[in-house]
Amino acid sequence: MRSFTFEQVTDPNTAVAAAAAAGAKFISGGTNLLDLMKLEIEQPAHLIDISRLPLRDIADLPDGGLRIGGQALNADVAADERVRTRYPVLAQALLAGASPQLRNKASIAGNLLQRTRCGYFYDTAAPCNKRSPGAGCSAIGGFNRGHAILGASESCIATHPSDMAVAMIALEAEVELLDPKRNTRRIPLGDFHLLPNSTPHIETVIAPGELITGVVLPPRPPGKQLYRKVRDRASYEFALVSVAAIVATTSGTITRARVALGGVSHKPWRSLEAEAVLETRPATIESFRLAADAALARAIGRGHNDFKIELAKRTLIRTLERAAAS
Ligand SMILES: Cc1cc2nc3c(=O)[nH]c(=O)nc-3n(C[C@H](O)[C@H](O)[C@H](O)COP(=O)(O)OP(=O)(O)OC[C@H]3O[C@@H](n4cnc5c(N)ncnc54)[C@H](O)[C@@H]3O)c2cc1C
Ligand code: SF4
Structure with a gap:
Protein backbone atom coordinates (compact mmCIF):
# COMPACT_ATOMS: atom_id res chain seq x y z
CA MET A 1 0.00 0.00 0.00
CA ARG A 2 1.24 3.52 -0.82
CA SER A 3 1.73 5.92 2.08
CA PHE A 4 -0.90 8.61 2.63
CA THR A 5 -1.87 11.28 5.12
CA PHE A 6 -5.00 10.93 7.24
CA GLU A 7 -7.44 13.19 9.04
CA GLN A 8 -10.73 12.73 10.85
CA VAL A 9 -13.47 15.29 10.41
CA THR A 10 -16.61 15.90 12.38
CA ASP A 11 -18.47 18.40 10.28
CA PRO A 12 -19.50 18.20 6.60
CA ASN A 13 -18.15 21.63 5.61
CA THR A 14 -14.69 20.73 6.93
CA ALA A 15 -14.93 17.43 5.06
CA VAL A 16 -15.61 19.03 1.68
CA ALA A 17 -13.01 21.75 2.27
CA ALA A 18 -10.41 19.04 2.94
CA ALA A 19 -11.55 17.14 -0.16
CA ALA A 20 -10.55 20.04 -2.42
CA ALA A 21 -6.87 19.00 -1.98
CA ALA A 22 -5.28 17.02 -4.84
CA GLY A 23 -5.43 13.25 -4.30
CA ALA A 24 -7.85 13.50 -1.36
CA LYS A 25 -10.51 10.84 -0.86
CA PHE A 26 -13.22 10.19 1.68
CA ILE A 27 -13.20 6.97 3.65
CA SER A 28 -16.28 5.78 5.48
CA GLY A 29 -16.53 2.12 6.59
CA GLY A 30 -13.53 1.30 4.41
CA THR A 31 -14.98 -2.08 3.43
CA ASN A 32 -14.35 -1.47 -0.27
CA LEU A 33 -11.80 1.35 -0.35
CA LEU A 34 -9.21 -0.35 1.88
CA ASP A 35 -9.18 -3.48 -0.29
CA LEU A 36 -8.66 -1.30 -3.37
CA MET A 37 -5.84 0.60 -1.65
CA LYS A 38 -4.07 -2.62 -0.65
CA LEU A 39 -4.10 -3.62 -4.32
CA GLU A 40 -2.98 -0.07 -5.27
CA ILE A 41 -5.99 0.26 -7.57
CA GLU A 42 -6.95 3.30 -5.50
CA GLN A 43 -3.97 5.44 -4.46
CA PRO A 44 -5.23 8.43 -2.47
CA ALA A 45 -2.59 10.83 -1.21
CA HIS A 46 -4.84 11.97 1.63
CA LEU A 47 -7.68 10.14 3.38
CA ILE A 48 -10.51 12.02 5.04
CA ASP A 49 -12.28 9.83 7.58
CA ILE A 50 -15.94 10.86 7.42
CA SER A 51 -17.32 8.06 9.58
CA ARG A 52 -17.82 10.47 12.52
CA LEU A 53 -19.82 13.06 10.62
CA PRO A 54 -23.23 13.75 12.15
CA LEU A 55 -24.90 12.20 9.12
CA ARG A 56 -26.29 8.99 10.58
CA ASP A 57 -29.83 10.15 11.29
CA ILE A 58 -32.89 8.59 9.72
CA ALA A 59 -35.54 11.31 9.81
CA ASP A 60 -39.19 11.60 8.85
CA LEU A 61 -39.94 14.30 6.28
CA PRO A 62 -43.04 16.53 6.30
CA ASP A 63 -44.34 14.96 3.07
CA GLY A 64 -44.25 11.47 4.59
CA GLY A 65 -40.90 10.53 3.06
CA LEU A 66 -37.72 9.59 4.87
CA ARG A 67 -34.22 11.08 4.80
CA ILE A 68 -31.37 8.69 5.48
CA GLY A 69 -28.02 10.25 6.40
CA GLY A 70 -25.12 9.32 4.13
CA GLN A 71 -23.16 7.88 7.05
CA ALA A 72 -26.02 5.73 8.36
CA LEU A 73 -24.89 2.13 8.56
CA ASN A 74 -26.43 -0.50 6.31
CA ALA A 75 -27.36 -2.56 9.40
CA ASP A 76 -29.06 0.37 11.16
CA VAL A 77 -31.11 1.30 8.09
CA ALA A 78 -32.22 -2.31 7.57
CA ALA A 79 -33.30 -2.52 11.23
CA ASP A 80 -35.15 0.82 11.33
CA GLU A 81 -38.85 0.27 12.03
CA ARG A 82 -39.92 2.94 9.49
CA VAL A 83 -37.78 1.38 6.77
CA ARG A 84 -39.05 -2.11 7.59
CA THR A 85 -42.71 -1.10 7.48
CA ARG A 86 -42.78 1.64 4.83
CA TYR A 87 -39.93 0.52 2.56
CA PRO A 88 -39.62 -3.25 3.08
CA VAL A 89 -37.98 -3.67 -0.34
CA LEU A 90 -35.07 -1.58 0.96
CA ALA A 91 -34.74 -3.53 4.20
CA GLN A 92 -34.82 -6.80 2.24
CA ALA A 93 -32.18 -5.59 -0.22
CA LEU A 94 -29.87 -4.42 2.56
CA LEU A 95 -30.19 -7.71 4.41
CA ALA A 96 -29.45 -9.60 1.19
CA GLY A 97 -26.10 -7.81 0.92
CA ALA A 98 -22.70 -8.82 2.26
CA SER A 99 -22.64 -10.18 5.85
CA PRO A 100 -23.74 -8.88 9.27
CA GLN A 101 -20.17 -7.77 10.07
CA LEU A 102 -19.89 -5.82 6.83
CA ARG A 103 -23.34 -4.27 7.19
CA ASN A 104 -22.32 -3.04 10.66
CA LYS A 105 -19.45 -1.13 9.10
CA ALA A 106 -20.69 -0.18 5.62
CA SER A 107 -22.32 3.21 5.09
CA ILE A 108 -25.20 4.13 2.80
CA ALA A 109 -23.00 6.53 0.79
CA GLY A 110 -20.18 3.98 0.53
CA ASN A 111 -22.63 1.36 -0.70
CA LEU A 112 -23.72 3.64 -3.54
CA LEU A 113 -20.09 4.33 -4.47
CA GLN A 114 -18.66 0.83 -4.11
CA ARG A 115 -16.82 -0.31 -7.22
CA THR A 116 -17.43 -3.26 -9.50
CA ARG A 117 -16.54 -6.81 -8.55
CA CYS A 118 -15.21 -7.68 -12.02
CA GLY A 119 -12.29 -10.03 -11.30
CA TYR A 120 -10.09 -8.42 -13.96
CA PHE A 121 -10.56 -5.01 -12.33
CA TYR A 122 -9.00 -6.45 -9.15
CA ASP A 123 -6.27 -8.33 -11.07
CA THR A 124 -3.71 -5.63 -11.68
CA ALA A 125 -1.87 -7.81 -14.23
CA ALA A 126 -4.94 -7.87 -16.52
CA PRO A 127 -5.82 -5.09 -19.00
CA CYS A 128 -8.85 -3.16 -17.76
CA ASN A 129 -10.28 0.05 -19.21
CA LYS A 130 -11.88 0.96 -15.92
CA ARG A 131 -8.57 0.78 -14.05
CA SER A 132 -6.35 2.03 -16.90
CA PRO A 133 -8.36 3.85 -19.60
CA GLY A 134 -7.37 2.65 -23.07
CA ALA A 135 -5.81 -0.63 -21.85
CA GLY A 136 -8.61 -2.87 -23.16
CA CYS A 137 -11.22 -5.05 -21.46
CA SER A 138 -10.15 -8.53 -20.36
CA ALA A 139 -13.72 -9.61 -19.66
CA ILE A 140 -14.78 -9.30 -23.31
CA GLY A 141 -13.58 -12.60 -24.65
CA GLY A 142 -12.50 -13.63 -21.16
CA PHE A 143 -14.37 -15.21 -18.25
CA ASN A 144 -17.52 -13.11 -18.05
CA ARG A 145 -20.05 -15.24 -16.18
CA GLY A 146 -20.95 -12.42 -13.76
CA HIS A 147 -20.93 -9.59 -16.26
CA ALA A 148 -23.50 -7.20 -17.70
CA ILE A 149 -26.24 -8.06 -20.18
CA LEU A 150 -27.85 -4.60 -20.37
CA GLY A 151 -26.31 -1.23 -21.22
CA ALA A 152 -22.74 -2.54 -21.62
CA SER A 153 -20.27 -1.17 -24.17
CA GLU A 154 -17.26 -2.44 -26.09
CA SER A 155 -15.13 -0.71 -23.44
CA CYS A 156 -16.56 -2.39 -20.34
CA ILE A 157 -19.13 -5.04 -19.42
CA ALA A 158 -18.83 -4.76 -15.63
CA THR A 159 -21.84 -4.70 -13.30
CA HIS A 160 -22.65 -2.50 -10.33
CA PRO A 161 -22.63 -4.71 -7.23
CA SER A 162 -25.04 -2.89 -4.88
CA ASP A 163 -28.26 -4.55 -3.72
CA MET A 164 -29.42 -1.50 -1.78
CA ALA A 165 -29.26 0.81 -4.81
CA VAL A 166 -31.58 -1.48 -6.79
CA ALA A 167 -34.30 -1.12 -4.16
CA MET A 168 -33.68 2.63 -3.91
CA ILE A 169 -34.08 3.01 -7.68
CA ALA A 170 -37.45 1.26 -7.52
CA LEU A 171 -38.41 3.61 -4.67
CA GLU A 172 -37.35 6.62 -6.80
CA ALA A 173 -34.87 7.86 -4.22
CA GLU A 174 -32.79 11.01 -4.60
CA VAL A 175 -29.17 11.60 -3.56
CA GLU A 176 -28.16 14.74 -1.64
CA LEU A 177 -24.73 16.20 -2.37
CA LEU A 178 -22.55 18.93 -0.84
CA ASP A 179 -19.62 20.35 -2.80
CA PRO A 180 -16.39 22.07 -1.63
CA LYS A 181 -18.00 25.50 -2.22
CA ARG A 182 -20.82 24.44 0.14
CA ASN A 183 -23.37 24.23 -2.68
CA THR A 184 -25.95 21.50 -2.26
CA ARG A 185 -27.84 19.63 -4.93
CA ARG A 186 -30.21 16.71 -5.08
CA ILE A 187 -30.40 14.31 -8.03
CA PRO A 188 -32.56 11.26 -8.76
CA LEU A 189 -30.63 8.09 -7.96
CA GLY A 190 -31.61 6.82 -11.41
CA ASP A 191 -29.40 9.56 -12.90
CA PHE A 192 -26.53 9.11 -10.43
CA HIS A 193 -24.72 6.06 -11.86
CA LEU A 194 -23.51 6.08 -15.47
CA LEU A 195 -23.35 3.51 -18.23
CA PRO A 196 -19.78 2.64 -19.30
CA ASN A 197 -19.85 3.94 -22.90
CA SER A 198 -16.22 4.78 -23.79
CA THR A 199 -15.38 6.08 -20.29
CA PRO A 200 -15.97 3.22 -17.84
CA HIS A 201 -13.64 4.84 -15.30
CA ILE A 202 -16.29 7.56 -14.80
CA GLU A 203 -18.96 5.74 -12.83
CA THR A 204 -21.22 8.44 -11.39
CA VAL A 205 -22.09 12.11 -11.85
CA ILE A 206 -20.47 13.03 -8.54
CA ALA A 207 -17.97 15.90 -8.92
CA PRO A 208 -14.49 15.94 -7.35
CA GLY A 209 -14.75 16.64 -3.63
CA GLU A 210 -18.52 16.25 -3.47
CA LEU A 211 -19.87 14.53 -0.39
CA ILE A 212 -23.03 12.42 -0.29
CA THR A 213 -24.85 13.81 2.72
CA GLY A 214 -28.00 11.72 2.46
CA VAL A 215 -30.59 9.83 0.47
CA VAL A 216 -34.20 10.99 0.33
CA LEU A 217 -37.03 8.50 -0.08
CA PRO A 218 -40.42 9.76 -1.29
CA PRO A 219 -43.51 8.81 0.72
CA ARG A 220 -44.27 5.09 0.75
CA PRO A 221 -45.49 4.13 -2.73
CA PRO A 222 -48.76 2.23 -3.12
CA GLY A 223 -48.54 -1.53 -3.56
CA LYS A 224 -46.54 -4.50 -2.36
CA GLN A 225 -42.74 -4.38 -2.32
CA LEU A 226 -40.38 -7.30 -2.83
CA TYR A 227 -36.65 -7.82 -3.37
CA ARG A 228 -35.37 -11.10 -4.71
CA LYS A 229 -31.69 -11.94 -5.19
CA VAL A 230 -30.23 -14.93 -7.04
CA ARG A 231 -26.61 -15.74 -6.23
CA ASP A 232 -24.20 -18.65 -6.18
CA ARG A 233 -24.47 -19.15 -2.41
CA ALA A 234 -26.99 -18.06 0.18
CA SER A 235 -24.93 -15.40 1.95
C1 LIG B 1 -16.83 -9.71 1.09
C2 LIG B 1 -17.80 -8.63 0.70
C3 LIG B 1 -19.07 -8.97 0.29
C4 LIG B 1 -19.99 -7.97 -0.07
N1 LIG B 1 -21.24 -8.33 -0.51
C5 LIG B 1 -22.10 -7.35 -0.91
C6 LIG B 1 -23.40 -7.67 -1.41
O1 LIG B 1 -23.77 -8.85 -1.49
N2 LIG B 1 -24.22 -6.65 -1.77
C7 LIG B 1 -23.83 -5.34 -1.69
O2 LIG B 1 -24.62 -4.46 -2.02
N3 LIG B 1 -22.62 -5.01 -1.23
C8 LIG B 1 -21.75 -5.98 -0.84
N4 LIG B 1 -20.50 -5.63 -0.40
C9 LIG B 1 -20.07 -4.25 -0.52
C10 LIG B 1 -20.33 -3.42 0.68
O3 LIG B 1 -21.72 -3.21 0.79
C11 LIG B 1 -19.60 -2.10 0.41
O4 LIG B 1 -18.22 -2.37 0.50
C12 LIG B 1 -19.97 -1.04 1.40
O5 LIG B 1 -21.34 -0.72 1.29
C13 LIG B 1 -19.15 0.21 1.18
O6 LIG B 1 -19.42 1.12 2.24
P1 LIG B 1 -18.22 1.74 3.09
O7 LIG B 1 -18.83 2.71 4.02
O8 LIG B 1 -17.37 0.68 3.69
O9 LIG B 1 -17.44 2.49 1.92
P2 LIG B 1 -15.88 2.82 1.78
O10 LIG B 1 -15.14 1.57 1.42
O11 LIG B 1 -15.40 3.59 2.94
O12 LIG B 1 -15.94 3.81 0.53
C14 LIG B 1 -16.35 3.38 -0.73
C15 LIG B 1 -16.27 4.56 -1.69
O13 LIG B 1 -17.26 5.52 -1.35
C16 LIG B 1 -16.65 6.81 -1.15
N5 LIG B 1 -17.48 7.45 -0.12
C17 LIG B 1 -17.87 6.89 1.05
N6 LIG B 1 -18.72 7.72 1.69
C18 LIG B 1 -18.86 8.81 0.89
C19 LIG B 1 -19.62 10.02 0.99
N7 LIG B 1 -20.42 10.27 2.03
N8 LIG B 1 -19.54 10.92 0.00
C20 LIG B 1 -18.74 10.70 -1.08
N9 LIG B 1 -17.99 9.58 -1.21
C21 LIG B 1 -18.07 8.65 -0.24
C22 LIG B 1 -15.22 6.51 -0.76
O14 LIG B 1 -14.37 7.60 -1.08
C23 LIG B 1 -14.93 5.30 -1.63
O15 LIG B 1 -14.61 5.70 -2.94
C24 LIG B 1 -19.59 -6.61 0.00
C25 LIG B 1 -18.31 -6.26 0.44
C26 LIG B 1 -17.42 -7.25 0.79
C27 LIG B 1 -16.05 -6.85 1.25
S1 SF4 C 1 -15.49 -5.41 -17.67
FE1 SF4 C 1 -14.86 -3.32 -17.12
S2 SF4 C 1 -13.94 -3.61 -15.10
FE2 SF4 C 1 -13.97 -5.64 -16.07
S3 SF4 C 1 -12.04 -5.87 -17.23
FE3 SF4 C 1 -13.51 -4.98 -18.63
S4 SF4 C 1 -13.13 -2.78 -18.43
FE4 SF4 C 1 -12.27 -3.71 -16.62
Missing part, protein backbone atom coordinates in the same frame (compact mmCIF):
# COMPACT_ATOMS: atom_id res chain seq x y z
CA TYR A 236 -21.81 -13.27 1.59
CA GLU A 237 -22.20 -13.23 -2.17
CA PHE A 238 -23.02 -10.66 -4.84
CA ALA A 239 -26.08 -10.98 -7.09
CA LEU A 240 -26.02 -12.82 -10.37
CA VAL A 241 -29.41 -11.22 -10.89
CA SER A 242 -31.70 -9.37 -8.51
CA VAL A 243 -35.10 -7.74 -8.83
CA ALA A 244 -36.85 -5.03 -6.83
CA ALA A 245 -40.55 -4.84 -7.61
CA ILE A 246 -43.32 -2.59 -6.30
CA VAL A 247 -46.73 -3.55 -7.62
CA ALA A 248 -50.11 -1.97 -6.85
CA THR A 249 -53.32 -3.62 -8.04
CA THR A 250 -57.01 -2.71 -7.99
CA SER A 251 -59.56 -5.42 -8.72
CA GLY A 252 -56.88 -7.59 -10.30
CA THR A 253 -55.53 -4.86 -12.57
CA ILE A 254 -52.06 -3.42 -12.10
CA THR A 255 -52.39 0.30 -11.44
CA ARG A 256 -48.74 1.10 -10.74
CA ALA A 257 -45.48 -0.81 -11.12
CA ARG A 258 -41.86 -0.02 -10.40
CA VAL A 259 -39.24 -2.52 -11.52
CA ALA A 260 -35.46 -2.47 -11.10
CA LEU A 261 -32.80 -5.11 -11.73
CA GLY A 262 -29.38 -5.66 -10.18
CA GLY A 263 -26.35 -7.66 -11.33
CA VAL A 264 -27.19 -7.00 -14.98
CA SER A 265 -25.66 -3.62 -15.80
CA HIS A 266 -22.98 -1.03 -15.02
CA LYS A 267 -25.69 0.77 -13.03
CA PRO A 268 -28.69 -0.35 -10.99
CA TRP A 269 -31.15 -0.84 -13.85
CA ARG A 270 -34.67 0.51 -13.77
CA SER A 271 -36.87 -1.08 -16.43
CA LEU A 272 -39.29 1.54 -17.71
CA GLU A 273 -40.16 -0.96 -20.46
CA ALA A 274 -41.42 -3.54 -17.94
CA GLU A 275 -43.32 -0.87 -16.01
CA ALA A 276 -45.06 0.36 -19.19
CA VAL A 277 -46.14 -3.18 -20.06
CA LEU A 278 -47.46 -3.88 -16.57
CA GLU A 279 -49.48 -0.75 -15.89
CA THR A 280 -53.18 -1.19 -16.75
CA ARG A 281 -52.78 -4.91 -17.52
CA PRO A 282 -54.30 -7.69 -15.42
CA ALA A 283 -52.00 -9.10 -12.74
CA THR A 284 -51.54 -12.42 -14.52
CA ILE A 285 -48.61 -14.60 -15.46
CA GLU A 286 -49.07 -13.59 -19.10
CA SER A 287 -48.57 -9.92 -18.18
CA PHE A 288 -45.50 -10.79 -16.10
CA ARG A 289 -44.02 -12.75 -19.01
CA LEU A 290 -44.62 -9.85 -21.38
CA ALA A 291 -42.96 -7.50 -18.88
CA ALA A 292 -39.93 -9.78 -18.57
CA ASP A 293 -39.60 -10.00 -22.38
CA ALA A 294 -39.79 -6.20 -22.58
CA ALA A 295 -37.23 -5.74 -19.79
CA LEU A 296 -34.70 -8.05 -21.43
CA ALA A 297 -35.45 -7.23 -25.09
CA ARG A 298 -32.14 -5.38 -25.50
CA ALA A 299 -30.06 -7.82 -23.44
CA ILE A 300 -26.82 -9.10 -24.95
CA GLY A 301 -24.87 -12.06 -23.61
CA ARG A 302 -21.10 -12.33 -23.93
CA GLY A 303 -20.79 -16.10 -23.73
CA HIS A 304 -20.43 -17.29 -20.15
CA ASN A 305 -23.13 -14.90 -18.98
CA ASP A 306 -25.75 -15.82 -21.63
CA PHE A 307 -27.69 -17.69 -18.95
CA LYS A 308 -28.33 -14.41 -17.14
CA ILE A 309 -30.87 -13.33 -19.77
CA GLU A 310 -33.17 -16.25 -19.04
CA LEU A 311 -32.36 -16.08 -15.31
CA ALA A 312 -33.32 -12.38 -15.20
CA LYS A 313 -36.61 -13.07 -16.98
CA ARG A 314 -37.53 -15.91 -14.63
CA THR A 315 -36.51 -13.95 -11.54
CA LEU A 316 -38.56 -10.98 -12.68
CA ILE A 317 -41.64 -13.09 -13.45
CA ARG A 318 -41.44 -14.89 -10.09
CA THR A 319 -40.91 -11.65 -8.16
CA LEU A 320 -43.84 -9.92 -9.88
CA GLU A 321 -46.02 -12.96 -9.27
CA ARG A 322 -45.21 -12.95 -5.56
CA ALA A 323 -45.50 -9.18 -5.20
CA ALA A 324 -48.91 -9.15 -6.88
CA ALA A 325 -50.14 -12.08 -4.78
CA SER A 326 -48.79 -11.06 -1.37
